[in-house]
Amino acid sequence: MGYSFDLADVVFLRSAAGREAVVELSALALTSSTRLKDVAAARKLVGERFAAAALETAVLRRRAESKLDDCADWLFTDAALQQATASVVARHRARRLAGRDVHDVTCSIGADLVALTAVAARCAGSDLDRVRLSMAQHNLAVSGRSAVLAEADALRPVTRGTAVVADPARRDDAGRRRWNPADLVPPLDDLLDVYARRDLVVKSAPGLDFAAVPDTAEAEVVSLAGQVREAALWFGGLADREVRRRATVLRPDGTGWTITDAEPDDCPAVEVRQWIVDPDGAVVRAGLVRHYAARHGLAQLDPHIAYLTGDEPPPGVRAFRVFDHGRYGEKSLRTLLRSHDVGRLEILVRGLDVDPDELRRRLKLKGTQDATAVLTRVGDTAMAYLCHAERV
CATH class of the missing domain: 1.10.10 (Arc Repressor Mutant, subunit A)
Structure with missing residues (x-):
């Protein structure tokens, strides 16, 4: 720790x-x-x-250095750095709070406060940990930012009329992640009770059990550079009344795109076409695979599996051009790979109990060509799709 x-x-x-x-x-x-x-x-x-x-x-x-911008002179604790929001994600979230008076009630070392102070009208931060508060004061100062800081319990409000930002602790004393909203510190229900009449955003882990989140929330799952980073639960006037689930896909420069459950989700299941597309993890985690497929004219290989297929993949993604396929079994896959002289193999798996690393070792490939094997279930049938990975 x-x-x-x-x-x-x-x-x-x-x-x-x-x-x-x-x-x-x-x-x-x-x-x-x-x-x-x-x-x-x-x-x-x-x-x-x-x-x-x-x-x-x-x-x-x-x-x-790989997570926070301009942090060469910052102070951290190990746990605080682990939970700190990546700067690109923090700036994205802060934009929805621009021009507001904002109170970060679990400010820790101030990573979110630095982003908030750049766009908010006024900022306050509070925490029960005096060491982290002292570090936050230092980090704000070396970043050229300022905010009112106070030692206070997140569940005992010390401001009025502010939008509230909360980042409950998501690990237990052994360092294990907490997935149940009731196990957060402070618990989600307690935060909602205390700030029932306030605009509120609660940062949470992307693996949070969304079934336990109130229907009044807008749940946003955010990925950065292809890695799912966090979820944000928006309440009150900060939430989009027409949206319950949102996926936001950010690039390292802060640009990106978003998709919500307010969009159409008409998406058939079809035989494989020229391409297979593996949607960004934020789309999958937010349950918006069908919406993403409908937006880009894609279809599912199986109604319950996130792999999509189509004749033209969306621009800017890494997609997989299919050049052969068949029923999956280790013997048949080995034969298929040898017929195409494959010696270096990327293995992607969904819906099957297959360990890619162990399978690759057992295949003992000796060919000269590169390929990607997409292994998945279509109905009751295990299938293998042999592809070339391409950035389109």
Whole structure:
């Protein structure tokens, strides 16, 4: 779970000596194999008392680079960094709060606050963790942002008339994810009771049980660069009254597209055509596969499986051009692959109990060509589709 920072650590890390120490430690390898050497270097540089805090900060800053923008001087805890919203996603969510007075009631180290302060009229942040509040104050300052910060329980409002942002803790003490809204900290129902008359957005894990989410919410699943990152539950005036489920697909530059359950979902199931399309994970998780298919003139291979097929894939996606197919079995697949001289194989699976890595080892391919095998169930039949993956 990482090093447990205290307020004295934060004071030191914000000092000139602390800042210089972290910069120097950041130049080390900071790998598991160099851990003992890195610890020795930290102790020599700052002494026993602050060595762990300085070294952990250097490690966390390196880890944060791929997630948060302009965070070279930020302070983190391990758990806070894990739960922090990626900057691209935070900016996307903040746009729906532009011009509002906003209160982040679980502000932690301030990752969402930095995005909110760029667009909101006024911002407040609160948390029960004094260490994280002190880190948030620092992170806002080095980012050139400001917000009113307070030590407060998310379930005891300290502002009026603001839109509320909440990011409940989603892991238990052992680090396991919580999927039930009642197990969040604070629980979703408690947040809804306390802020029943306020505009509210609650960040949650994409694996959240949406069946337990009130019908009054708009549930948005967001992916970034092909990886599903989070879900956001919008309530009150922040929710689109015509939408219950939304998928938003973001690129690293912040551009992207969205689809909702307000769109048509007419989508037949047909025999395979020229292409197979595997929809973005946000579309699948939001239950909008049929809507996505209808938008792009695609069909399903099976009504219960997310693979789509058509004669022309949507632009900008990685799709799979089918060049052979047949019933799936290891023996028949091996024969099919040998007939096409396949030696390097990507394996995609839905609806079948197949481990791609184990299957690939058992196939023992020796050909010279690349291919993708899409393995899935169509009705009661296991099928294998041999394809070339292409970016269209």
